[in-house]
Amino acid sequence: MRAPDTILPLRAEGLGFSAGGIAILSDVSLTIAAGSPSIIVGPNGAGKSVLLRVLHGLLTPGTGRVLWAGDAARRQAMVFQRPVLLRRSVLANAVYPLKLAGVVAAEREPRARAALEMVGLAALADRPARRLSGGEQQRLALARAAALAPEVLFLDEPCASLDPAATRAVEEIVGTLAARGTKIVMTTHDLGQARRLAGEVLFLNGGRLREQTPAATFFNQPATPDAAAFLRGELVW
Amino acid sequence: MNDLGAAAATALNLVLTADPAVAQIVLLSLRVSFSALLIAALIGLPLGALLAVARFPGRGVILTVLNALMGLPPVVAGLLIYLLLSRSGPLGHLGLLFTPGAMIIAQAVLITPILAALSRQVLEGLWEEYAEQLRSFGAGPARAVPTLLWDGRFALLTVLLAGFGRACAEVGAVMVVGGNIEGFTRVMTTAIALETSAGNLPLALALGMVLMSIVLVVNALAQASRDFATRAGV
Numbered sequence: 329m330r331a332p333d334t335i336l337p338l339r340a341e342g343l344g345f346s347a348g349g350i351a352i353l354s355d356v357s358l359t360i361a362a363g364s365p366s367i368i369v370g371p372n373g374a375g376k377s378v379l380l381r382v383l384h385g386l387l388t389p390g391t392g393r394v395l396w397a398g399d400a401a402r403r404q405a406m407v408f409q410r411p412v413l414l415r416r417s418v419l420a421n422a423v424y425p426l427k428l429a430g431v432v433a434a435e436r437e438p439r440a441r442a443a444l445e446m447v448g449l450a451a452l453a454d455r456p457a458r459r460l461s462g463g464e465q466q467r468l469a470l471a472r473a474a475a476l477a478p479e480v481l482f483l484d485e486p487c488a489s490l491d492p493a494a495t496r497a498v499e500e501i502v503g504t505l506a507a508r509g510t511k512i513v514m515t516t517h518d519l520g521q522a523r524r525l526a527g528e529v530l531f532l533n534g535g536r537l538r539e540q541t542p543a544a545t546f547f548n549q550p551a552t553p554d555a556a557a558f559l560r561g562e563l564v565w
Numbered sequence: 566m567n568d569l570g571a572a573a574a575t576a577l578n579l580v581l582t583a584d585p586a587v588a589q590i591v592l593l594s595l596r597v598s599f600s601a602l603l604i605a606a607l608i609g610l611p612l613g614a615l616l617a618v619a620r621f622p623g624r625g626v627i628l629t630v631l632n633a634l635m636g637l638p639p640v641v642a643g644l645l646i647y648l649l650l651s652r653s654g655p656l657g658h659l660g661l662l663f664t665p666g667a668m669i670i671a672q673a674v675l676i677t678p679i680l681a682a683l684s685r686q687v688l689e690g691l692w693e694e695y696a697e698q699l700r701s702f703g704a705g706p707a708r709a710v711p712t713l714l715w716d717g718r719f720a721l722l723t724v725l726l727a728g729f730g731r732a733c734a735e736v737g738a739v740m741v742v743g744g745n746i747e748g749f750t751r752v753m754t755t756a757i758a759l760e761t762s763a764g765n766l767p768l769a770l771a772l773g774m775v776l777m778s779i780v781l782v783v784n785a786l787a788q789a790s791r792d793f794a795t796r797a798g799v
Contacts (some may be wrong), residue, residue: 386700401703412698415716424712425702 335398335479337361342392345378352378354535364527365512371564375535376515377484384482402429405478409485411469413457418449421457422472429476443475447501463494470501483514531555533564572770579771591775594752597665598733601672605728609680614713617688618706634678643741646671663744671738676728683724688713719794726787730780
């Protein structure tokens, strides 16, 4: 059950971020509304991961601001490219963030087990998490985030180091979460994955947001020449 | 070689017959060193974890002091505790000088910096790995301390071991604050020092062998639990 109030839409105004004197994001303004997944695409080094971290609140923007419609502190979660699993059992990993989020003790394990069930890891609940395969680890990271029942879930290249079968499993989970009403905001450099998942596409290049359009429009009629070149498979920067 | 052979025979005899005097010395040694380890762990491990996660002005100075204190000579630590606990000292009214309590305090003072400095090193690597994920979960550095202590538990075992080794091997601090009183504050190291200077080399060597056996057993247990952790992947 979600509270009737919502933290969406998420608005960003004039975001800038630089590290070591090098601009990584420049003047990024966007609005992300509830609905089907928003997929951030762009070449490596475009600033996709940094943008996600700024939106999630892990990085403080040098300029501009991130505005949520409500108190977003406990209503958003993030899954990283390389999952960071605690040196504990699979179940304990899923329980841990619930404890931090202040979920009452009696509710933690049922919620964690339900999330493990959703990602197909229920049978491995007692295994040490770090003994799982790469794909299983990423599914556990998804379960851990899903157990929190976030309104917005950020995913940073969740399949970058996975084989096709594991990638497919992750995409199915992402699809399930999106169908349940979780807003997915995900980066990828895999255009095929963007086609499969995207409701809308945000094309980032050189730290600037070049396009934000419905997926069908982006893939058929990109508005900017660099997006067109990127779609043709040319190297852009 | 005669001394070593005689010592081995004496040691075996003392252990097999559970000589009450020797047993008392061994038990007191263990009680003092484990108590000191417990106190030092309760202070040193959280302190080390805190230093691993916190960034504040003066942190570098604290780390330097801590690292320097790792090499604190036991007699100096003993002297400081002696001054604090002596009748005219600020804590003299406690009447702890020349009691096992004073020895526990001295060893705890000696090994707390070791536990703090080593656990800081061990946990800093873990924190680098965990920081972003924990922040995403909404956990700041303070909340991360218990998480790091638990997830680093097997690595911290080695740290505790280093502290225990230092505590039960040192002689200077317990000698100064304990006074090496027979039947009351005499532990293995002070007994060895005394018997050596009295010319009773076989007994001194025998006690030395018992001491080394204890250290060996404790290390073997710790190694076994680390191996278990590696196999289990936790």
